[in-house]
Each structure stands twice: as C-alpha cells, then as structure tokens.
Amino acid sequence: DSGVTQTPKHLITATGQRVTLRCSPRSGDLSVYWYQQSLDQGLQFLIQYYNGEERAKGNILERFSAQQFPDLHSELNLSSLELGDSALYFCASSSAAGDTQYFGPGTRLTVL
Amino acid sequence: GEDVEQSLFLSVREGDSSVINCTYTDSSSTYLYWYKQEPGAGLQLLTYIFSNMDMKQDQRLTVLLNKKDKHLSLRIADTQTGDSAIYFCAEKLGYQKVTFGTGTKLQVIP
Numbered sequence: 636d637s638g639v640t641q642t643p644k645h646l647i648t649a650t651g652q653r654v655t656l657r658c659s660p661r662s663g664d665l666s667v668y669w670y671q672q673s674l675d676q677g678l679q680f681l682i683q684y685y686n687g688e689e690r691a692k693g694n695i696l697e698r699f700s701a702q703q704f705p706d707l708h709s710e711l712n713l714s715s716l717e718l719g720d721s722a723l724y725f726c727a728s729s730s731a732a733g734d735t736q737y738f739g740p741g742t743r744l745t746v747l
Numbered sequence: 748g749e750d751v752e753q754s755l756f757l758s759v760r761e762g763d764s765s766v767i768n769c770t771y772t773d774s775s776s777t778y779l780y781w782y783k784q785e786p787g788a789g790l791q792l793l794t795y796i797f798s799n800m801d802m803k804q805d806q807r808l809t810v811l812l813n814k815k816d817k818h819l820s821l822r823i824a825d826t827q828t829g830d831s832a833i834y835f836c837a838e839k840l841g842y843q844k845v846t847f848g849t850g851t852k853l854q855v856i857p
C-alpha cells in the first residue's frame with residue numbers, strides 16, 4: 636500500500652459526459668501528479684500540482700482540468716468524454732524533495 | 748530530448764536471472780527509477796538510483812547504470828512467478844518531472 640488513495644476504482648460513463656476523479660496523496664506529500672495509461676499510448680504524464688498550484692503540464696487535453704485543494708487532495712475533471720478517453724488514470728504523490736513518486740491504485744474509466 | 752526506451756517483452760524460466768534494459772536520451776537526469784506494475788494494479792516503486800552511482804543492490808534486485816551509454820538495467824536474481832509483471836524504467840529531469848519508458852512485460856515460466 637503506497638498510501639495514495641484514489642476514488643472511484645471503476646467508472647463507466649457515456650460519450651459527452653463529464654466525470655471527476657479524486658486523489659488523496661500520502662500524508663505529508665505536497666506534490667500530486669496525474670497520469671493516463673492506455674494500451675496504445677503507454678503511461679502519459681498529464682499534470683502536476685505542488686501545494687495547491689500548478690507546477691508542470693504534460694500531454695493534458697483542454698477538455699481535462701485538475702486542481703489541488705487546501706487539504707492537498709486533488710481532482711481531475713474530464714469533460715466531453717470520448718471513446719478514446721477510456722484508460723487507467725493514476726495519481727501519484729511525492730514529498731517536497733520530490734525524489735520519488737508513489738502511485739495510487741488508479742481509476743479505470745470506461746467510456747461507452 | 749526526453750525519450751526512455753525499453754524492449755516490450757521478456758520471458759525467463761523460474762529460478763533464472765532476468766535482466767530488463769532501458770535506454771534514455773537526456774544526460775541531465777538526476778534519478779532513475781524502476782517501477783513494477785502487476786495486472787490491474789498501480790505502479791509500485793521497486794528501487795531507484797542516483798545518477799552519480801553506478802550500481803545499487805537491494806536483495807534480489809541489482810540496478811546498473813552506464814551513464815556514458817545512457818543505459819540502465821534491472822537484474823532480478825532467482826526470478827519467481829510472482830515477479831511476472833510490467834516493469835517501467837523512468838528518469839527524473841529538472842524539478843520533479845519524470846518520464847516513463849514504455850514498459851517491459853516480464854513473463855516467468857514455471
């Protein structure tokens with residue numbers, strides 16, 4: 636158990652819909668990262684937050700957004716969902732030193 | 748540029764050693780990591796090595812880093828069926844940005 640929690644574990648929705656994925660980092664970690672893992676694209680970095688502020692941006696679509704709240708949990712919002720958005724979405728956290736990232740168990744999103 | 752490459756698949760017999768290889772392109776990486784992903788699970792950090800080290804050993808795991816060739820390897824001694832998983836190498840560049848490889852699927856044959 637990495638100490639990073641993600642909810643929900645599974646999510647099934649329809650095209651055009653909007654969903655919110657939630658992540659709670661390890662106790663004391665200030666950084667949260669979001670990744671998308673799909674069969675054809677591998678593990679793609681989406682975005683990083685540090686202590687409530689956006690720190691780095693990767694291959695995140697404009698339809699997607701994220702935020703980190705004062706209690707350090709983070710949410711990833713996915714809107715106007717397409718079939719191709721079906722994937723595993725992972726959250727990871729790291730301490731201020733940022734030496735290592737610890738991953739949550741992921742949320743499996745299925746868009747029908 | 749940032750590019751981390753791994754072979755896609757490796758098959759070994761139980762009890763043999765496994766060697767998973769990774770090449771990276773950015774010489775300014777500070778840390779290099781190995782993660783393990785079992786089916787339906789998240790990525791589990793196995794080990795990591797500082798870029799100023801050549802080798803790190805942790806029980807059955809040995810990490811070798813060749814900075815000149817930008818080559819990283821993970822050796823698993825006495826491979827067990829429970830080691831079957833996808834192994835990702837990753838490099839850390841700059842401030843906390845980590846780039847992951849494509850992953851190597853390790854199949855352990857009993």
